[in-house]
Amino acid sequence: MTPEEIDEFLAAPRLCHFATTDERGRPRVRPVWYLWRDGAFWFTTRLESRHTGRDLSTSEWVAMSVASEDRPYRTVIAHGRPEVAPKDREILLAISTRYGEGPGRRWTAIAMREPDRVVLRMEPSKLISRDYGTTA
């Protein structure tokens, strides 16, 4: 996929599946919202009340996968070490309202009151895109 095709693919409000390594070295994965902006992914999690957030304290590398559910299958996979930043209303709104304006605003109001809520910014160390066409 070209850089423009990747931007267009990642602009759609798909979920991404976010993988971490737990304290025993086992993989963990869950669907999360994301925002792709200026060459970086933004996510949000909670450092204490989410496994995903706790894993970041013992394992700095993460991987993520976004796929189209129908043929032609397209997929973007990225690896990197996210920076953890304090929660930021503008970023939380930008992430959450991609998936619906009203629900995103309501979600952000709640998230801003969560003490361990953070945002993650990940510039991919590696980004793999693939368009499988209709044959796969």
Added chain:
Amino acid sequence: MTPEEIDEFLAAPRLCHFATTDERGRPRVRPVWYLWRDGAFWFTTRLESRHTGRDLSTSEWVAMSVASEDRPYRTVIAHGRPEVAPKDREILLAISTRYGEGPGRRWTAIAMREPDRVVLRMEPSKLISRDYGTTA
């Protein structure tokens, strides 16, 4: 979700995102086909020409995540240690034709000629299901 709701959810031809740990202890994740049958997940990979397959030689635990892309968000996440078995035409067909009869049959014909093609059977050690309703 009830066991019946989980079965119904997993019967739809969604992709699952399959996470492994690489030889450096970093997570890896990619979309794969799956089949849920009699309380076990079946997958297929290649032991040598796929990172996912190679990771299994150094890390026996995997995690997988399936999600509905639209509200109400529903998700099934499973952890386990897959058993690696030789490729089996019936299983490859059962997995691949879930995602389209014709493409699945063509894909299976090719896959049966791949020397390192295997099937994986994973009885989940842990299965987490969640229906977020329309609020998330």
